[in-house]
Amino acid sequence: MGLTDLLSKYGSQYFQALLTTWRLTAVSFAGAFLIGILITVARVSPIRPLRIFGDIYVQIFRNIPGAALLILLVYALPYLQIVLPYDVCVTTATVLIPSAFCSEHLMSGMNTISPGQIEAARALGLTFLQMIRRIIIPQALRSSVLPMTNLLVATMLTTSLASQVPMRPRDLTGIVSYINTHDTGGVMAFVISAALYCLTALVIGKIGSLVDRKVRILR
Amino acid sequence: MDNQKNVPMIELRHVEKHYGDQHVLRDINLSVRKGEVVVIIGPSGSGKSTLCRSIKRLEPIDSGEILLEGEPIPQEGKKLAELRAQIGMVFQSFNLFAHRTVLDNITLAPVDVLKKSRKEVREEALRLLERVGVRDQADKVPAQLSGGQQQRAAIARSLAMHPKVMLFDEPTSALDPEMIQEVLNVIAELAQEGMTMLIVTHEMSFARRVADRVIFMDGGQIVEENTPELFFSNPESQRARDFLNSLHAE
């Protein structure tokens, strides 16, 4: 099938799929960021059991393959009488995995802050919370812009997991396998989806490096 | 009023501290009067930095007492933060906040801790920067400044809190030789204005010039305490003599 045939027949479905991928990416990233922050707070807290819990959480979701997690959620959880709808399973997987990486990025962002600055904040009479708000968080966020940009792209790639469950509307990967199993989409069907993924990644990357240039901390 | 005059600004009584097996502070007794400039010297590892840092409880002590104007320093929480705000400190490695401009570095604590108005603080900060000679660097971030400029900005940051006393923990040890003097001049000026100061340093001629009293530490102990004239010309203890000789040999 040529490009024009494909677009006239499946154009609106591609558009739907693009929106689905975008929506999944945005929702997953927001969720991952939120959980990532909470896990990071637990990991740097002075409460040892919370630190250990946070570390284990990160190791699990950083190292589990997306497919394995999704299969557990979709096929294994029902045996515990926990039956989640397909889209919830997908979103859970695409939130949990990036959240672990998010926490790792935040940790290394914080690690760029020298001990001396923390001591100086203390010495000036800042309370612990003031120090966290004024010194730690701004520096950690500002030095993790690029890793977070990469994480957003990685999250988008992870949302292709949606194609592994019968979820409607289909995402950009799901639509391609649909077209190629029901029709002869050929190479072009892939090219369209790939181009849409790539363009999204490119835009994210550009915005990320613009923001980074603005907020980067000279050291 | 009379009573208060006799209370020392800083007083340490029987202060002890260990790092594991190491006995880093041994029965330290020391008091600094208002307006006095006390310089602590001694070989590295003698405990002089630890002593300086313990006054703000940047290093907790094992036993003994540390008092600011007769009041023991609190161990934690808001009270400790309030006390720290009253004691200025300048570090060996400047420790300016990397993400803020020089000006913001100075205004941050007065606004956040002392709850002063931003405008008032800003004007004073610029005056202080002028005074330490880095007014023209106000809008740069620390990494754009030389070490000497950073350290002078750090001094201005401390002064903006209107501290009752200033502590200097080897303020020139991390500086290139050509920048040491500009920082020492700023400190000497402060001394002349009557600021109460405790200075840990390796700069002997500077110590001789600004000190009202010199304290020589070795092995976690105060070995000798004297006026700079007597200490440098005729030290009482053998250890102090050895130390001064080793400096001349260099």
Place this chain on the structure above:
Amino acid sequence: MRTGNIRDYLYEEPGPHTRKRIRIFTGIAILGLLALLGLIIRQFSETGQFNAKYWSFFTKWTTWRFLGEGLLTTLEAALTGSAISFTLGFLLMRGKLQGKIIRGISSFLIEFTRGVPTLLFIYFFFLVVPKTGWKPSAFWKITLPCAISACGVVAEALRSGVNAVPRGQREAALSLGMSERRTFYRVVFPQAFRFVIPSLIAELVIVLKDTTFAYVVSCADLMQNAKVLISNYDAMLSIYLVVAVIYILINYLLNTLSERIAGSQRRSVRTVTEINKGAAVHG
């Protein structure tokens, strides 16, 4: 300036009041986590998932041999895929240093492989490639797309490694009369390679994770063999959990190895800079 982890210096020595509060919250946290664990255990026991029939076959040698065979295929696919992606990545990295056209193509391929999900490449090999007449085996249908998907990232990692080699090294080699080519292969790249070993191991983890999609192309990897076991023993939850733990452990070990190497390199780099500094002062 950096010494260790922020966790070690974020807090000061606690006073008595703080210590008490930490103890209280530690107690609460332990209780909370135990409650969570209890909840999970209860759910398992109420649904009968602790029943011996779901776990007893794990004591059999054949179970582990079968899983082991799958794991071997997984590792084989991951290592082969990584080797291919390193080769492709290296070519793309070299391509970026060439003339305009080759550089443009290389940049495009790097961005393309980095921006497209592995699954899309897998579907391409699954659905389109066989129609062209070339019929790769299931192993290659999973290994090749995983390799292609990773090569852009590898190229970028190699490039940052090359950039991390001090410029003086290249200049010194050139001034000794070595050709550009020789300089790159004999002086610059060997050093760059050392810098990028950690990111290459991290990349191996990514490829290994991607190979779990092998079920799409029916390649008998760990995940696929787990499926066979499941239909044999009718034990979905236990087998998938064990398999997930195997994946997590392998990746954890690889990541730990990567971090260890990176850590020791940082230390040695620091020593080298200090030596250089010292030399500058004394010389």
